[in-house]
Amino acid sequence: MKVLVPVKRVIDANVKPRVKADGSGVELTNVKMAMNPFCEIAVEEAIRMKEAGKVEEIVAVSIGPDKAQETLRTALAMGADRAILVKTDDAVEPLDVAKILKGVADEEKPEIVILGKQAIDDDSNQTGQMLAALLGWSQGTFASDVELSDGKAKVTREVDGGLQVVELKLPAIVTTDLRLNEPRYASLPNIMKAKKKPLDAKTPGDYGVEVKARLNVLKTEEPAGRKAGIKVGSVAELVDKLKNEAGVL
Amino acid sequence: MAILLVAEHDNETLSDQTAKALSAASQIGSDVDVLVAGKGAKAAADAAAKLAGVRKVLLAESDALAERLAEPLADLVVSLAGDYDTFVAPATTTGKNVMPRVAALLDVMQVSDIVEVVDAKTFKRPIYAGNAIQTVESTDDKRVITVRTATFQAAAEGGSAAVETIDAPAASDLSSFVENRIAESDRPELTSARVIISGGRALGSEEKFNEVILPVADKLGAAVGASRAAVDAGYAPNDWQVGQTGKVVAPELYIACGISGAIQHLAGMKDSKVIVAINKDEEAPIFQVADYGLVADLFDVLPELEKAL
Ligand SMILES: Cc1cc2nc3c(=O)[nH]c(=O)nc-3n(C[C@H](O)[C@H](O)[C@H](O)COP(=O)(O)OP(=O)(O)OC[C@H]3O[C@@H](n4cnc5c(N)ncnc54)[C@H](O)[C@@H]3O)c2cc1C
Ligand SMILES: Nc1ncnc2c1ncn2[C@@H]1O[C@H](COP(=O)(O)O)[C@@H](O)[C@H]1O
Numbered sequence: 146m147k148v149l150v151p152v153k154r155v156i157d158a159n160v161k162p163r164v165k166a167d168g169s170g171v172e173l174t175n176v177k178m179a180m181n182p183f184c185e186i187a188v189e190e191a192i193r194m195k196e197a198g199k200v201e202e203i204v205a206v207s208i209g210p211d212k213a214q215e216t217l218r219t220a221l222a223m224g225a226d227r228a229i230l231v232k233t234d235d236a237v238e239p240l241d242v243a244k245i246l247k248g249v250a251d252e253e254k255p256e257i258v259i260l261g262k263q264a265i266d267d268d269s270n271q272t273g274q275m276l277a278a279l280l281g282w283s284q285g286t287f288a289s290d291v292e293l294s295d296g297k298a299k300v301t302r303e304v305d306g307g308l309q310v311v312e313l314k315l316p317a318i319v320t321t322d323l324r325l326n327e328p329r330y331a332s333l334p335n336i337m338k339a340k341k342k343p344l345d346a347k348t349p350g351d352y353g354v355e356v357k358a359r360l361n362v363l364k365t366e367e368p369a370g371r372k373a374g375i376k377v378g379s380v381a382e383l384v385d386k387l388k389n390e391a392g393v394l
Numbered sequence: 395m396a397i398l399l400v401a402e403h404d405n406e407t408l409s410d411q412t413a414k415a416l417s418a419a420s421q422i423g424s425d426v427d428v429l430v431a432g433k434g435a436k437a438a439a440d441a442a443a444k445l446a447g448v449r450k451v452l453l454a455e456s457d458a459l460a461e462r463l464a465e466p467l468a469d470l471v472v473s474l475a476g477d478y479d480t481f482v483a484p485a486t487t488t489g490k491n492v493m494p495r496v497a498a499l500l501d502v503m504q505v506s507d508i509v510e511v512v513d514a515k516t517f518k519r520p521i522y523a524g525n526a527i528q529t530v531e532s533t534d535d536k537r538v539i540t541v542r543t544a545t546f547q548a549a550a551e552g553g554s555a556a557v558e559t560i561d562a563p564a565a566s567d568l569s570s571f572v573e574n575r576i577a578e579s580d581r582p583e584l585t586s587a588r589v590i591i592s593g594g595r596a597l598g599s600e601e602k603f604n605e606v607i608l609p610v611a612d613k614l615g616a617a618v619g620a621s622r623a624a625v626d627a628g629y630a631p632n633d634w635q636v637g638q639t640g641k642v643v644a645p646e647l648y649i650a651c652g653i654s655g656a657i658q659h660l661a662g663m664k665d666s667k668v669i670v671a672i673n674k675d676e677e678a679p680i681f682q683v684a685d686y687g688l689v690a691d692l693f694d695v696l697p698e699l700e701k702a703l
Contacts, residue, residue: 161657162522171526239494240503263639268521269506274464274494283568284464286491289632299572303632304487305585305641306404310572311463317569323639324626359503363516364529371664374685376676380698383670386686391668393589393647394614394703 146315147202148191149255150225151246152184154209154216155266164367171266171365180216183261185223186321189328190259190291192224199293200257202226206249208242210234214344221339222331228344235356239267241349243275248352250280255316257298262287262320273320283313287322395479396425396449400471400492402484403430403438405460410586411484413445413548415541419482420447420549421511422539427452428555429474431467431562433460439557446552456562461571462488468495469563475500475536480514485540485642497538504538505530509545523638523661543585544644544665577631584634587617589647592636592663595623596652596673596692603629606696607651613703619643619663621653637662651692655680672696 156162156171157179163172180188194200205220206229207213217228231245250258263270277284285291285300289308292299298313303322313319331339349356377383387394399419402409412428419426426447430439431454439453452474458466471481471492481496483489485507497504509527510518516531517539584590591611597603603624611618620630622637636643638661648666653659655671655678663669664683671684672692681687688695 156522158658162525164526171522238503240498240501243498265638266522268523268638269504270490271494271497271504271506274491275498277464278468278495278498281568284491284495285569286464287487302487304574305633306574306576307631307633308575309461310575311569312572313569314567322632323622324632359532359534360505361531361533362528363531365521365526366529368520368524368527371669371683373682374669374687376681376687376689380688380695380702383686383688384699384702387647387668387670391647391685393668 146200146256147204147253148194148200149250149253149258150184150187150191150203150205150220151258151260151272152188152205152207152216152220153181153261153264154178154207154213155181155264158182158265164365168364168366170362178212180219181261181264183263183321185328186323186325187259187261188220188223188225189326190321193326194293195224204229204253204255206231206246208233208237208245217344218339219331221342222336223329227342229347230344231347231349233349233356236358237356238358238360239269239271239275240359241354241356242272243279244354245349245352246276247279248354257315257317257319259319259321262322273318277318282316282318284318285311285313286320288319289322289324291319291325396427396477397423397480397482398471398474398478399426399428400481400483400489401428401430401438401442402486402488403432403435405432405435406437408438408441410548411486411543412442414543414546415482415484416445416447416549417546418508418511418541422480422482422514425449429454429471431459431462431470433457443555443557444551444553446550448553448555450555451557452560453557454560454562456565458565459562461574462492463569463571464491464495465566465568466563467492468499469566471496472499473563479536481536481538483540484543489540493538493540500536500538502534502536502538503532504540505532506540507542508539509542523657524664525657542642544642577633581611582615582617584617584619584636584641584643587645589614589616590619590643590645591616591649591651592619592621592653593624593630593651594621594653595627597624597629600629606693609700610696610703613700621659650680651696653680654678655683
C-alpha cells in the first residue's frame with residue numbers, strides 16, 4: 146500500500162517569530178526554516194509502517210516555493226521514496242492546500258494520507274480534515290497511535306478529556322499529534338542518497354486548482370505584551386502578595 | 395441570516411465551553427441556534443436552552459452521533475446549512491475535528507481559534523503560537539469559525555429557548571467508535587478552572603509529580619496542568635498539557651512549577667490574570683511573564699506552600 150505525506154516548510158520551531166513593523170505580516174527573510182514538526186512526525190510514522198512491512202511506497206508532497214524542495218529532500222533523507230513539489234509563490238490557505246492534495250491523491254491513489262495536525266505558522270489545524278471531506282474519506286485526527294490491519298486503521302486520538310479510539314475504513318486520513326513517535330534524524334549517507342531520489346515538479350493548475358485567498362489579512366500585530374513582575378523571597382511573601390496584593394487567594 | 399453554534403457536551407452535561415462560544419456567536423449576530431448532537435442528550439439540550447441569547451435548540455440524536463465522530467456530525471451540520479450563514483464551535487478537540495470538515499464540504503475557508511470578533515466577517519486570531527495576532531476578513535458567503543474560549547466570558551443563564559428535535563442523517567460506515575479512555579477526576583477542568591498549578595520536566599517522575607503538585611492543587615481547588623516535557627516523559631496525562639498544541643487556559647491564577655517557559659508553553663497560558671513562576675534558574679524565560687517569581691527548588695517550596703495555604 147501507498148502512503149502520501151504532505152509536508153510544509155515553516156519557520157523553525159526554535160526561532161521566535163518577529164512581526165514586521167508595518168503590520169504586513171511576520172518577517173520571513175533570513176529566518177531559519179525547517180519542516181513543520183508535526184509533518185516530521187507524519188514522515189516518521191510512514192517510515193515505521195514501511196519498516197513493519199505494511200507499506201510499500203511513501204510519497205512526500207509539499208505545496209510552496211522552490212525552497213520547499215529542501216523540506217522534501219529532508220523527507221527523502223528520512224526515508225520517503227519520492228517527492229512531489231507543487232510549486233507556487235502565493236500563500237496557500239488550507240482549503241486550497243486540501244484541494245491540491247485531493248488532486249494528488251486522485252492521481253496517486255494512496256490508501257492513507259498522514260498529515261501534521263497543525264502547521265506551526267498559521268496554527269490552522271484544518272488541512273487534514275478538509276482533505277478527508279473533499280475525498281469523502283474517514284479521518285483520525287490528533288493521533289498518538291495508529292495500527293493498520295486488513296483494510297482498517299485503528300487510531301488512538303488525543304482528545305480534551307484523555308484518549309479516544311476510533312476505527313477507520315481505508316482509505317483514510319490521519320493527522321499526527323506530538324506523542325505519536327519521535328522522528329529520526331537523517332544520516333549523512335541518507336542525505337546523500339536522497340539527492341538522487343525522484344522529485345517531480347507540478348503546479349496547482351496541474352490539479353485544476355487556482356490558488357485564491359478567501360481570507361483577507363487586514364493586519365498582523367504583536368500580541369499585547371506582558372511585563373515581568375517582581376521576585377519574591379519566600380513562600381510567606383508569595384502567599385501574602387497573592388492574598389493582599391493580587392487578591393486571587 | 396442566522397448562526398448555528400455546535401454545542402460541546404458529553405450527552406449528560408453541557409460544557410461551559412459552549413456558553414463561552416455563545417458569547418462570541420452573540421457578538422457576530424443575534425439569531426443564534428444551538429445544535430446539540432448526541433445520544434440521550436436531552437439534559438444537555440435543556441441546559442443549552444437556558445443560556446441567555448439562544449433563539450432555539452436543535453436536538454439530533456442517533457447512535458452515530460453518540461460520540462460526535464467527525465463524519466456523521468459534519469454531515470448533520472451541512473444538512474442544516476441552508477438556514478444559516480455562520481457556523482460556530484468552541485475550539486475543543488471536537489470542534490477542531492469537525493468544523494474544518496464542515497468548511498470544506500461548504501467550500502468555505504475556516505477561521506480557526508478566534509480571540510476577538512471585530513465584525514460579523516472580521517476576526518482576530520493568533521498565529522505562530524500567539525507570537526502574532528492576525529486580523530482577517532472572510533470573503534466567503536458563509537463562515538465557519540472556531541472560538542478560543544479562554545478569551546470569552548461564558549454567556550449567563552436566563553434564556554428559555556424551545557428545544558426542537560430534528561432528524562439525524564443516516565449513519566456513515568466510514569469510521570466507528572471503539573472506546574474512550576477518559577480519566578475520571580474530581581478536579582476542575584483545565585479550561586474552566588479559576589486556579590491552575592502546572593508542573594514541568596523538573597518534577598522528574600510521575601510519583602514526584604503527584605507527591606508535590608497534587609496536594610497544593612487540592613488545597614487550592616485547582617486544576618492541574620503540565621508542560622509538554624512532563625507529558626512526554628509520562629509524568630502527567632496528555633490531557634493536562636498546556637500550550638500551543640495542548641490546552642489554552644486563562645485562569646485567575648496560574649502557578650508554573652519547574653517549567654522553563656518555552657514559547658509553545660507560554661502560548662497556552664500567558665493570558666492568565668496572575669502568573670506565578672517557581673524555578674531554580676533565575677534566568678528562566680518563564681520569569682519574563684510572571685507577576686510573582688520565586689527562585690527556589692520546587693521540592694522545598696511546594697510542601698511549604700501547601701502548609702501555608
Ligand atoms: C511543535 C511543538 C509544539 C509544542 N507544544 C507544546 C505545548 O503545547 N506545551 C508545552 O508545554 N510545550 C510544547 N512544546 C515543547 C516546548 O518547546 C518545550 O520543550 C517544553 O515546554 C519544555 O518543558 P519544561 O519547561 O517542562 O522543560 P524544560 O525546558 O526542561 O524546563 C525545566 C525547568 O525546570 C527548572 N528546574 C529544574 N529543576 C528544578 C527544581 N528542582 N526546582 C525548580 N525548578 C527546577 C529548570 O531550571 C528549567 O527551567 C512544543 C514544542 C514543539 C516543537
Ligand atoms: N503548503 C503545504 N504543503 C504541504 N502540506 C501542507 C501544506 N500546508 C499544510 N499542509 C499539511 O497540513 C497539515 C496541517 O496544516 P494546517 O491545517 O495549515 O495547520 C500540515 O502539518 C501538513 O501536513
